[in-house]
Amino acid sequence: MNILCRSRLLISLVCRSSSLLEQKGVLLRGVSNKARCISAHLTSCQQHWLQTASVRSGFDTKRCYSDSGGSTHSESKDTFEEESHEMDDNNRNNGSFSQSSSETFTLDVLVSLLRQENAVDLCVIKVPDHIKYTEYFVVVSGLSPRHLRAMALYAIKVYKFLKKDGEPNIKIEGKDAEDWMCLDFGHMVVHFMLPETREVYELEKLWTLRAFDEQLKRIPAEVLPEDFILDVELTK
């Protein structure tokens, strides 16, 4: 019973904010130019990055609840496209909210349930289309391993409640690792980590600055071994 009430709460939250968004649509487009200039000066320092992301979050909240602390929305470098594309996207999203939010497990449902669970440092990254991995990459921190596990299990519960018959079940990856768990829902991937683990791996940096990431640059260039033969033919 409890789970049903909580998920209905989520869905009502989503519907309420979608109506708010239509009013804010005009204001957000005005902010977009400023946001893009700021994003061009993206430095590798994480604090700066977080600040710019929070300014941009005003624009990117086409799918978000612009209230609030603790959440940053950022787009990866490659998706800073022309305004026309973004406006179309805005219109499309506003249109689709009314039909799909009540039925399917979209990004909005996921974000609102993570907020409800007091997730720390929620970060949603829109992955550009040429990376054929997923559409949205979400990283969340938790207060303790038990908190992470509870969030992951709750997300799965809500997903199971909202899914239709054709969709596959979701496996929690990393169940025995207490500091890092993953959920892979097709078009979205969610990572639940402890803050220390998050500092070590810096996934947000990797997925926003794809090729310009610091840790990647620090990897020394590969030297081919002496006996490496290019274009070798395989025996069948």
Place this chain on the structure above:
Amino acid sequence: MALLRLSRSLPGLLVETSSTIFQRNISVSAVAAAIQKMTRVRVVDNSSLGNTPYHRPPRVIHVYTKNGVGKVGDKVLLAIKGQKKRALIVGHKMPRDCMSPRFDSNNVVLIEDNGNPTGTRIKVPIPTHLRQMEGGDYSKVLAIASSFV
């Protein structure tokens, strides 16, 4: 080493042992099998254990499958620098069915016992069909990868 094999097979041919590209007048064919015990593998992440040079290359000492053959997505046990470490196979030289990626080296990513990757970034391309494979936690390795195939 292949250079020594070449010079032995053609006793008259002088081969310069430098790391520059040399012309060869014979055809060279390679063995391409999947990964099993005692295969030498290449560690592709940026962990210190995988990247510090050692006088012996990392070898597989056990493959965690029913038969002892390891394909992409299987866990193996490696002996690196005198220690045992688990790893995940992310590419091998053996051809798979057509339209799937085949790699020129047997690539492996080091993993802890709880499944977390030891390194933090992977420069080498990782096959995306790992995501559809059942029975393993590949999302973590895909999350630290920088390019996909």
